[in-house]
Amino acid sequence: MQILNTNTGKGILTRGLTEKEAMEKLKKHGFNELKKKNKKSPTAIFIEQFKNLMTLVLIGACLISWFFGEKADSITILAIIVLNSILGFIQEYKAERSIEALMELSAPGAKVVREGKVSYINAKYVVPGDLVIIEAGDRIPSDGIVLESTGLMVDESILTGESMPVEKSSRNSDWVYMGTMATSGKAKIVTYSTGMNTEMGKIASMLQDIPDEFTPLQRRLEQLGKYIVAVCLIICAVVSITGILRGEDPYNMLLTGISLAVAAIPEGLPAIVTVALAIGVQRMYRRNALVRKLPAVETLGSTTVICSDKTGTLTQNKMTVKKIYVDDKIIEPQGNRFSSTESLKFLFTASSVCSDAFYEERMMSEPEATGDPTELAILKAAWSSGIKKSNLNKEYKRIHEIPFDSNRKRMTVVVRRKNGESFVFVKGAVDVILDLCTKYYSARGERIMTSMDRKAILTANEKMASSALRVLGTAYKKFDGILDNNSIEKNLTFIGMMGMIDPPRPEVAKAVETCIMAGIRPVMITGDHKLTAAAIGKELGILTSENQILTGNDLDKLNDNQLKKASANTAVYARVSPKHKLRIVKALKSLGHTVAMTGDGVNDAPAIKEADIGIAMGITGTDVTKEASSMILLDDNFSTIVAAVEEGRIIYDNIRKFIRYLLSCNIGEVLTMFLASLLYLPTPLIPIQILWVNLVTDGLPAMALGVDPPDRDIMFRKPRGKKESIFSHGLGFKIIMRGIAIGFGTLSVFALMLYLTYNDIIRARTCAFASLVLSQLFFVFECRSEHRSILRINPLTNMWLALAVLCSLGLLLMVIYVPFFQPIFSTVPLGWIEWVIVVTMSFLWTLLSIFTTRKKK
Numbered sequence: 001m002q003i004l005n006t007n008t009g010k011g012i013l014t015r016g017l018t019e020k021e022a023m024e025k026l027k028k029h030g031f032n033e034l035k036k037k038n039k040k041s042p043t044a045i046f047i048e049q050f051k052n053l054m055t056l057v058l059i060g061a062c063l064i065s066w067f068f069g070e071k072a073d074s075i076t077i078l079a080i081i082v083l084n085s086i087l088g089f090i091q092e093y094k095a096e097r098s099i100e101a102l103m104e105l106s107a108p109g110a111k112v113v114r115e116g117k118v119s120y121i122n123a124k125y126v127v128p129g130d131l132v133i134i135e136a137g138d139r140i141p142s143d144g145i146v147l148e149s150t151g152l153m154v155d156e157s158i159l160t161g162e163s164m165p166v167e168k169s170s171r172n173s174d175w176v177y178m179g180t181m182a183t184s185g186k187a188k189i190v191t192y193s194t195g196m197n198t199e200m201g202k203i204a205s206m207l208q209d210i211p212d213e214f215t216p217l218q219r220r221l222e223q224l225g226k227y228i229v230a231v232c233l234i235i236c237a238v239v240s241i242t243g244i245l246r247g248e249d250p251y252n253m254l255l256t257g258i259s260l261a262v263a264a265i266p267e268g269l270p271a272i273v274t275v276a277l278a279i280g281v282q283r284m285y286r287r288n289a290l291v292r293k294l295p296a297v298e299t300l301g302s303t304t305v306i307c308s309d310k311t312g313t314l315t316q317n318k319m320t321v322k323k324i325y326v327d328d329k330i331i332e333p334q335g336n337r338f339s340s341t342e343s344l345k346f347l348f349t350a351s352s353v354c355s356d357a358f359y360e361e362r363m364m365s366e367p368e369a370t371g372d373p374t375e376l377a378i379l380k381a382a383w384s385s386g387i388k389k390s391n392l393n394k395e396y397k398r399i400h401e402i403p404f405d406s407n408r409k410r411m412t413v414v415v416r417r418k419n420g421e422s423f424v425f426v427k428g429a430v431d432v433i434l435d436l437c438t439k440y441y442s443a444r445g446e447r448i449m450t451s452m453d454r455k456a457i458l459t460a461n462e463k464m465a466s467s468a469l470r471v472l473g474t475a476y477k478k479f480d481g482i483l484d485n486n487s488i489e490k491n492l493t494f495i496g497m498m499g500m501i502d503p504p505r506p507e508v509a510k511a512v513e514t515c516i517m518a519g520i521r522p523v524m525i526t527g528d529h530k531l532t533a534a535a536i537g538k539e540l541g542i543l544t545s546e547n548q549i550l551t552g553n554d555l556d557k558l559n560d561n562q563l564k565k566a567s568a569n570t571a572v573y574a575r576v577s578p579k580h581k582l583r584i585v586k587a588l589k590s591l592g593h594t595v596a597m598t599g600d601g602v603n604d605a606p607a608i609k610e611a612d613i614g615i616a617m618g619i620t621g622t623d624v625t626k627e628a629s630s631m632i633l634l635d636d637n638f639s640t641i642v643a644a645v646e647e648g649r650i651i652y653d654n655i656r657k658f659i660r661y662l663l664s665c666n667i668g669e670v671l672t673m674f675l676a677s678l679l680y681l682p683t684p685l686i687p688i689q690i691l692w693v694n695l696v697t698d699g700l701p702a703m704a705l706g707v708d709p710p711d712r713d714i715m716f717r718k719p720r721g722k723k724e725s726i727f728s729h730g731l732g733f734k735i736i737m738r739g740i741a742i743g744f745g746t747l748s749v750f751a752l753m754l755y756l757t758y759n760d761i762i763r764a765r766t767c768a769f770a771s772l773v774l775s776q777l778f779f780v781f782e783c784r785s786e787h788r789s790i791l792r793i794n795p796l797t798n799m800w801l802a803l804a805v806l807c808s809l810g811l812l813l814m815v816i817y818v819p820f821f822q823p824i825f826s827t828v829p830l831g832w833i834e835w836v837i838v839v840t841m842s843f844l845w846t847l848l849s850i851f852t853t854r855k856k857k
Contacts, residue, residue, distance in 0.1 A: 016113035016131040025127035032126045032194035049085035110141040130191040136184045143177050143198040144189035146170045150401040151185030235674050242677040276706035280651035288634040289644035296630035299612050300648025304719045305588050307597045310526035312636045315502040319377035325460045326496035327443045337384045343443050347496040348382035351474045352389050353396050354413045354425035377500045400483050407577045422479035424488050430461045430497050433473035439493040468535035469499035470528050511639035512541045519718035525573045533574035543571050552576040563587045581607035599625050650710040658705040661783040665776045667739025672746045684750040684768045697773050697808050701780040704801035741845040746772040749841050766827045767838050773812050774842035777805050789850045
C-alpha cells in the first residue's frame with residue numbers, strides 16, 4: 001500500500017512536512033476530527049423556549065384573553081412571553097457556547113515534526129504525511145504506520161475490545177489507529193488517514209453522542225422544582241376557586257391562577273444555575289484551571305485534602321545541577337562551570353547519551369533546549385564543561401532503549417560508538433542504580449564495589465538530598481551483544497551522581513497557608529528522596545513534623561487499614577510510585593475526605609479517576625491522564641488548584657444567594673395572593689402585575705447575584721460536607737421566613753391602603769405592587785451575604801446588581817407614572833404619603849434583618 005504521495009519525496013520521512021505542505025493538505029483533507037452532530041442553531045434554541053410547559057400555559061392564557069376581547073392583556077402577556085423567551089435564549093445560548101469553547105480548549109494535542117522541528121499542535125491540524133511522535137500516555141491522533149519504535153504498547157480496546165495492550169513495531173511496519181492510547185514506550189509514525197477516513201471515523205457513532213452533563217446540585221434542584229410545582233399548583237387552584245366562589249370574575253381568577261403559577265414556579269432556576277456554572281468555569285480558565293466536568297465545580301468547594309506532585313507543581317520545574325559526586329568526593333561548580341576531570345567528563349557523557357532531551361546550537365549563546373527539566377539540567381551542566389549533545393549524537397548511535405518508568409525509576413540505553421565499542425548506560429534514582437552495580441568507576445580505574453564504597457555513596461546521597469537536591473545516579477557497562485531487558489541492567493559500574501535543585505514556586509508558600517486557613521490539608525507526593533521531600537515540605541509549610549512523612553517502602557509494609565490510620569496525619573509521601581497514589585486516595589476517602597489529586601503520567605490515571613477531583617497537568621500531562629481528570633492545570637501550578645477551590649466556593653455561594661432570593665420572592669408572591677383569598681380580601685395583584693414582577697424584579701437581580709464577588713472570609717471557612725444540602729446552615733428557614741415577611745408586608749400595605757382610600761382598589765393594588773417590588777429589591781442586597789448586614793457591604797462592588805436594581809426600579813416607576821402603561825398594568829400615580837407607607841413597610845423587614853445580624857455579631 002502506498003503511504004505517501006510521490007510528490008512529497010523521501011525527505012519527509014526525516015524532516016516532516018513544511019508548513020506550506022501542511023496547509024495544502026489541510027485544505028484538501030479537512031480537519032482531523034470526527035463529524036459531530038449538528039449543533040442547535042440559535043433559531044432552534046429560541047423556538048425551544050416556547051416549548052416550556054409554563055410558557056405554553058401562558059400562551060393559552062393569551063389566546064383566552066384575546067377570545068374574551070381583552071386585547072391589551074393579551075398583547076401584554078405576549079410581550080412578556082417573548083421577553084422571557086429572549087432571556088432564556090440568552091442564558092442557554094451563552095451556556096452552550098461556553099461549553100463548546102471549553103471542549104475546544106481541552107481538545108487533544110499532537111507532537112509533529114515539521115521542517116525538522118518538533119511542534120505541539122492541536123490534533124485537528126494533523127494531516128496525511130505528518131510525522132507524529134508518540135510517547136507513553138499519548139492518544140494517537142490519526143491512523144498511520146510505525147517508522148521508529150522503542151517498546152511501544154498500544155491499548156486498542158476502544159476499537160477491538162481487547163483489554164491487553166498490543167506491541168507495535170517498526171520492524172513489521174505496524175499500523176496504529178486514531179483514538180487508541182500508547183501505554184508504554186515511544187515511536188514515530190507517519191500519518192496515512194485523518195478525520196472520518198480513519199478506522200475510528202468508520203465507527204464515529206460511538207463518539208458522536210455527547211450527553212449533557214448535569215451536576216448533582218442541578219439534579220437536586222430539578223427534583224426540588226417538581227415538589228414546588230405541585231405545591232404551587234395546589235395553592236394557585238385554591239386561590240382561583242376561592243375567588244370564583246366569592247363572586248370574582250371567573251376569567252380574571254383563571255388568569256390570576258395561571259399567572260401566579262408562572263410567577264411561583266422558579267422555572268428560571270436551572271438556567272441561572274447553568275449560567276453561573278458556565279461563567280464560573282470561564283473565570284477558572286482565566287486563572288489557568290480548565291474544568292472538564294461540571295460536577296467538579298461544586299465538588300471543589302468541599303475539597304478537604306489536596307494531594308499534589310512536587311516537581312513542576314510545588315516547584316518551578318527548572319532544574320540546575322548544584323553538586324556532583326565523582327572520585328569519592330562531592331564537588332561544586334566554580335561560577336557556572338564544574339572543574340573538568342576524566343571521571344566528570346565520563347559522567348556527563350553517559351548521562352547525556354542516556355537522555356531524550358535535545359537542543360539546537362546557537363551562535364555565541366547557550367543552546368535552546370527542549371525536553372524533561374531534569375535531563376535539560378544535565379545537558380546544561382555538560383554543555384558548560386564542553387560536552388555537547390550534538391557531538392555525542394554523532395559519536396554514539398542508540399540501538400536499544402528501555403524508557404524511563406516511574407515504577408522502575410530509571411532509564412536505560414544501549415549505544416554503539418563510532419569505533420565499534422558498545423555500551424549500556426543507565427540513569428535513575430541512586431538507591432535503585434546502586435542495587436544494580438557491582439563495580440565502582442573512579443580516576444584510578446574500575447574496582448569491585450566494597451561495602452565502604454556503597455556506604456560512602458549513600459551518605460553523599462543523603463547529604464545532597466537533605467539540602468533539597470534531587471539526586472540522579474549514573475552507571476554503565478560494556479555491552480555483551482545480548483539484547484535482553486532482564487540482563488542488560490545487571491553487573492553495572494557506578495560512575496557518579498548529580499544533585500539538582502528545583503526551587504519552590506515563590507507563590508506556593510502563600511497558597512499552602514491559604515489552604516490551611518481554609519481547612520484544607522495540603523499533601524505532597526513525590527518520587528524524590530525522603531530527605532529532599534522533607535526539605536521542600538518544610539520550606540513550603542506542608543511538613544511540620546518528621547513523623548508526618550512516609551516512603552513508598554513504608555506504604556508497602558502497611559495494609560489498607562493501617563494506611564488509613566497513617567494517612568490521617570501524613571503530610572509528605574516520598575519515593576512513591578503511581579500505584580501508591582491510588583492507595584493514598586482510597587485511604588483518604590475512607591476517612592471521609594473530599595480528595596483532589598494531581599498527576600501527569602499514564603500510570604497516574606487510576607488515582608486521578610478515583611479522586612473526587614482528578615487534576616491533570618496541562619503542560620507535562622499525558623492525554624490519557626487529561627481524559628481521566630476533572631480539571632486540567634494549564635500552568636501546572638499548585639496555587640492554581642487553590643484558586644480553583646476558591647472559585648468553586650464562590651460559585652456555590654452565589655448559587656445559594658440567588659436560590660435564597662428567587663424562592664423567598666416566589667413564596668412572598670404566592671402568600672400574598674393565598675392569604676388574601678383566605679381573608680376574603682379583593683385580589684391584591686392582577687395577572688399582568690404578577691407576570692411583570694416575575695420577569696423584571698425576579699429575573700434580572702437573580703442573574704446579577706450569579707456574578708457576585710465573594711465574601712472576604714470565603715477562604716477562612718471550613719469546607720462544606722460532601723452530602724451537605726444546598727439549604728444547610730439555616731438557609732431553608734431564612735427562605736421561608738423572608739417569603740412570609742414579603743407576603744405579609746405586601747398584603748398589609750394592600751389592606752391598609754384599602755382602608756385609607758375607602759376601597760380604592762386600583763390605588764391599593766398599585767401600592768401593593770410597588771411594595772412587593774421594593775421589598776424584593778431591598779432584599780436582594782441582603783442576599784449578598786449570609787453573615788454580614790447590608791451596611792457592611794459596598795453596593796458598588798457588584799455593578800451588575802446595582803444596574804439590575806436601578807433598571808427594575810426605573811421600570812416600576814414607568815408602569816406607575818407613564819400614562820401609556822397605566823391602563824395596561826392598572827396603576828395610578830402615587831403621592832408622597834403613599835410612597836412613605838410603601839417604602840417604610842418594604843424596608844421594615846430589611847431593617848429588622850440589619851438589627852438581628854448586628855446583634856448576632
